[in-house]
Amino acid sequence: MTRAAPVAIIGAGEIGSGWAALFASYGAEVRIVDPDPRALERSRDALACARTLRKGAESGRILRSANAADAVRGAVWVQESVPEGLVLKRTVLASLEGVLPPDAIVASSTSTLGASVLGEGRSFANRLLVAHPLYPVYAVPVVELCGGRETTQATIARAAETLRLAGREPIIVQRELPGLVANRLTAALLREALDLVAQGAIGVRDLDHLVSRGIATGWATRGPLATELAGSGASTLDEFLKDTEGPMAALLASLADWRAMPPWGREALRRATQGAVAMPGECEWAAMIGRVMKAAEPSG
Amino acid sequence: MTRAAPVAIIGAGEIGSGWAALFASYGAEVRIVDPDPRALERSRDALACARTLRKGAESGRILRSANAADAVRGAVWVQESVPEGLVLKRTVLASLEGVLPPDAIVASSTSTLGASVLGEGRSFANRLLVAHPLYPVYAVPVVELCGGRETTQATIARAAETLRLAGREPIIVQRELPGLVANRLTAALLREALDLVAQGAIGVRDLDHLVSRGIATGWATRGPLATELAGSGASTLDEFLKDTEGPMAALLASLADWRAMPPWGREALRRATQGAVAMPGECEWAAMIGRVMKAAEPSG
Incomplete structure (x- = not known):
């Protein structure tokens, strides 16, 4: 992204406002389209958090636009972040026909829908892709990118490059899969976690x-596959697979495989999660994540 | 544990030597029983790593014993860490009959076997339990404790207290389940990770x-259930379950559920994991984990 290149955010809830904060903290002019008048405020609050995380973060302009046509004028990037739902998202994308600048990339924050189905019938389907961030968007650097049937490789490469300029670490997902x-x-x-709690094997707080303090701390430093590989020499994924016929077979066979939890489990979970502890606010949590990121770097 | 209380480690591979290092770093006299002459050296190397992680860590005595009877003399804690396998572990436990001090706790590092089956027929089954550590043992503070049918509550309470004195954070698991x-x-x-790699949806390094840099960093600060709860207000586990009938249904329905991966997947994984990156040594990794732990603390 060039400095001050306009970015349009369509839908500025938790995810959209995080995108707004991210782009603004890298100097972009951000235009928000959202029926909720608090969307602008939410984005500016997120920007304040983003700025505390990073030296050199800017305090770019975040503005509210009345409609998509206004927001996307001259924009290089359009981030759709309206609530999950095929009809709503397709309606929003349809509203971009005829007003989208000819080179703008259109990215959806969805994780359950694919670019193929979102782009079907759209004139700009070749420059539409899914860019799925984690939460908080400006604090967690990885973003999953996944194109659809009509998305060009050039679009994916350009999207990755644009996000890198905003400090992101894009991960290309090669197949459209739910989630x-x-x-x-x-x-x-x-x-599996919910199943274990519902079975009474462990409490909610103990599981967390x-x-x-255990599994995730290791994974934060090098991921689960590398951890497995390191566990017993370079051939460990193979060992893991061999193991699935040995000691691990009973474990794999007994893992939860429900698609919707049975009523008794829901009841047990309702009881188990009563009185859950208050969580830190987004800004504080984002700061914790920033510290963990830094601590997990090999040179740190 | 009282200072210098003897501890016996039966089997000093990666896990056993980690236990040895942990107890020694808290001042215990540690006796190792292992047919491999390098076991003693491995434990002392681990102790050197453990000492770099913690101010005030001691450099306790780690000795090699010729047999279990020698090792457990006067011991307050016996940690069985021989290779996974019911027959081997039961044979080792049987060798403690008649030589185990009357109050000593016997803990197994197993994660696939239960205390009930390990303790069957043992005179000390009431003070036998599973104490499953994570790796590296002296770096990751959580330890899962799980008793069997004959284990007394007093044993579990005493085991938890002993481990707390060695800086551990015991988690009580209420049911004997594989893993x-x-x-x-x-x-x-x-x-799921292996399935996605085998399907060609993502590469090994990208997944890690x-x-x-994403999921685990959040979990390292507050665990997966709390993360879910924080995602949209206090009722989110319920929301997650409701969601399993809506947008998430397709995702849950398509998750991997194999018990042993099919041959085509094994072949794909073999190709995908070729040339895996070299991992940091244990000591360096333990230090990274220590930094992440500290960074994830709310007050940090």
Whole structure:
């Protein structure tokens, strides 16, 4: 992104306002389209958080636009972040026909829908892709990029380059799958976690404690596959797979595989999650994430 | 643990030597029983790493014993860490009959076997439990504790207290399940990760990057359930479950559920993991984990 290149954010809830803060902190002029009058304020609050995380962060302009046509005028990047739902998202994208600048990239924050279905029938389907951020958007550097059937490789390369200029670390996902990669991995772990709590094997706080002070701390330094590889020499993924026929077979066979949790489990979870601890605010959490990032760097 | 209380480690591979280093760094006299003459050296190397992680860490005595009877004389804690396998572990435990001090706790590092089956027929089954550490043992503070049918509550309480004196954060697992909690959560995520790599959706390094710089960084600060709860107000586990009938249904339905990966996947994984990056040594990794731990503390 060139400095002050306009960016349009369509839908400025938690995710959209995070995108706004991110782009503004790198000097872009950001235009927000959102029916909620608090969207602008939310984005500016997020920008204040983003600025505390990074030396040299700018305090770019964040403005509210009345409609998509106004917002995308001259824009190089349009980030769609309206609530998840195919009809709503397709309606929003349709409103860009005829007003989108000829080179602008259109990115959707969705994780459950694919660029193929979102772009179907759109004249700009070749420059439309999914750019799925994690939360808080300006604090977590990785963004998943995934094109659809009509998305060109040039679009993906250009999108990755633009995000790199905003300090992001784009990860290219090669197949359109529900949840892309991050949400699939999360859902796999979360399902097992909820199942264990519902079964009474462990409490909610103990489970979180075990992950935060154990598993995730290792993964934050080098990821789960490398951890597995390091566990017993370079051939470990292979070992893991061999192991699935040995000691691990009973474990894999007994993992949760429900698609919707049965009623008894919902009841147990409702009881188990009562009185959950208050969480730090977004700004404080973003700062913790920033510290962890730094601590996990090999040179740190 | 009282200072200099003897501890016996039976089996000093990666896990056993980590236990040795931990107890020695808190001032215990540690006796190792292992057929491998390098076990003693490995434990002392681990102790050197443990000492760099913590101010005030001691350089306790680590000795080699010829057999279990010698090692457990006067011991308050016996940590069994021989290779995973029911017959081997039961044989080792049987060798403690008649030589185990009357109050000593016997803990197994197993994660796939339960205290019930390990303790069956043992005169000390009431003071036998599973104490499953993460790796590196002296760097990651959480330890899963799980008793069997005959384990007394007093044993579990005493074990937890002893480990707290060695700076551990014991997590009580209430049901004997293969993999306890940590390895079940790991296996659930790892299966999905391997499946995505085998499908060609993402590369090995990208997946690790996405987790280490994204998902795990958040989890390292507050765990996956709290993250979910924070995502949209206090009722989110409920929302997540409701969601399993809506947008997330397609995702859950498509998660990997194999028990042993099919041959085509193994082949794809073999190709994908060729030329894996060299990992930092244990000591360096332990130091990274220590920094992440500190960074993730709210007050940090």
